Amino acid sequence: MSRSGDQPVGALPFDVEDVGARALAAARLGVRGANPLVGAVIVDAAGRRIAVGHHRGAGTPHAEADALANLRADVESGRLDITDANPPGAWTMVVTLEPCHHTGRTGPCSHAIRDAGIGTVVYAVADSTDTASGGAAWLAAQGHRVIAGSALAPEWSRAAAQLNHRWFSARAAGRPFTTLHLAQTLDGRIAAADGTSQWITSTASRHHSHRVRARAEAIIVGSGTVAADNPRLTARLPDGSAAPRTPLRVVMGHRDVPEGAALVGDGHYRHVRSRDPRAVLAELASVGIDHAMIEGGASIATAFLREDLVDEIWLYQAPLVLGSGRGAVGDLGIDTLSAARRFEYDDVGDGALARCGDDVVLHLTPRAADHDTDTLMRR
């Protein structure tokens, strides 16, 4: 009987919490949106980390494919020597989410791992989405050793679940992931008493928000804002030209969209005659939108916050004080401090806070309540 038979199934030539933490750090380099944040590390039989990868957002390679591509590039360029790295069958892919088993804009990671011949896969969190799940079972059926991280490295598994907790809950609810854009004064105003609001924030902030906007598949704006401000809602590059892809413009509310409205332009818009954020998101989901940006005005922002349907916030804060005028957020039905909507500053991607021209830009995501993570872990 071989020695390995005495070892527990999970015995691995490295510390899973350590390597898992490295994979999570890689995941945090990505951006939030249609896809979850995922990081992957490849470790050889000697415990050496030979590749790291992460997902950079919808339409780009998944973390597993990125790690494999980085490995190939490093070997081909001579930066990495794997002649004594033992065969791929002795390697382990440590990944923060179960490898996908679905062909979307990129091929299934399950196949990429099989093709690379990597013997062992350790994943932090199971992917329970209908379209992409099944990668673990398929790989096991192909003869790979596949290990769920929840028992092996519970802290890592929990942290990986928390990192994407809002993405998982959006998917579970069958709705797009949402990003709220807010641009306000220090005292939380988006317009002065006489209605003037252009421009509270600096050109640099508006460029930044165009960059964020270009990641989304849809931009939601209230019909009142369309009537008042007539925004174009294009995603423009800093030089003023259009970004390669312009998101679907979505007008929500009962007011008609004026025929000459700027956002009607190329016809790539949709009017949802509802003020109910759930109804709007359901309609967007039905046309395949996975990531929507909420642009305003205040009543739209308030409606999404009230229903706890904001998954990410980019807050541009101009160094102005108005003291009166329209607030960025209206009544949420919250009357005591302990019931406040709790977020956390989010250092994923571009970071939690930065100067942006004359302004600062703050990045937030809802804080995971313990029960949220527990629900994820039980799935």
Added chain:
Amino acid sequence: MSRSGDQPVGALPFDVEDVGARALAAARLGVRGANPLVGAVIVDAAGRRIAVGHHRGAGTPHAEADALANLRADVESGRLDITDANPPGAWTMVVTLEPCHHTGRTGPCSHAIRDAGIGTVVYAVADSTDTASGGAAWLAAQGHRVIAGSALAPEWSRAAAQLNHRWFSARAAGRPFTTLHLAQTLDGRIAAADGTSQWITSTASRHHSHRVRARAEAIIVGSGTVAADNPRLTARLPDGSAAPRTPLRVVMGHRDVPEGAALVGDGHYRHVRSRDPRAVLAELASVGIDHAMIEGGASIATAFLREDLVDEIWLYQAPLVLGSGRGAVGDLGIDTLSAARRFEYDDVGDGALARCGDDVVLHLTPRAADHDTDTLMRR
């Protein structure tokens, strides 16, 4: 006739804008408050920068003395060799403010420069305060070459004036420099609808604000806040113990201070029965207070902002959204965007923005209008 007689008076063996910029960068390492921000650089006859210094706040050495102390320390430790640096009479002290000529908590810089034998002094901005001015004239009378930077390096001089523009205007008005403390939610609230407000910000933010508070000579709070919250208003260290120096507690407003109020404790408090910020500051100036921190509540913060009597803001922003409740700032009589109070994020000292526990802390100072700087330059 010597060759030097053909040179303009201002001819110096270095670029004044360059060295001046270095002195300004040093000045920015200090903290705002009772004293202006000042930086100094000593350059030898070969144009080598042999010392840099800056002022660290009331009670600590002035920038000129700091630069001289750094020079001595570097020479004594052997880090700097000045054997071929030519004699001090051939050196130049480049300083962002006219050297003081007054004995406060530290000796006059005019004497320190004379004692060090430094031949030339170039200063960016004249010190027009009654108590400290006269350093340039006295040094010139002692035979030093003394050059005002305004003609020689106008950009530098202008930047130096801007750096302290609020300190100069506070001094010109005979009032203390003021620091406003704000602690709010993302939507600018300081209490929920039911009045709950403890704690919106994290322990780390409260520690940070105690550190800022310990720099001030007085803390101003409204009599309504005393009645409602009964704050101690001590400056405490992170371990909970009292800071070495506790500022004077100042209660403003008409309501009586309850006999058992926590801030009455050691008797180091003062009740000013006025809601007029100018009257309160005048009374503080009359008892020698040069730097006051405005702690709140909202009506006090609003009163100071309305009168443009806020020279610095520390804003602690917790990642919460309330949607209703008490705003941090009330009506300022501003009805249109172009009339908003304009600040700028201020990287002086601790920097313009930072994570602080769960919160972010933002540092701001009023933006200098062009006419403010022009007034300073004409003085």
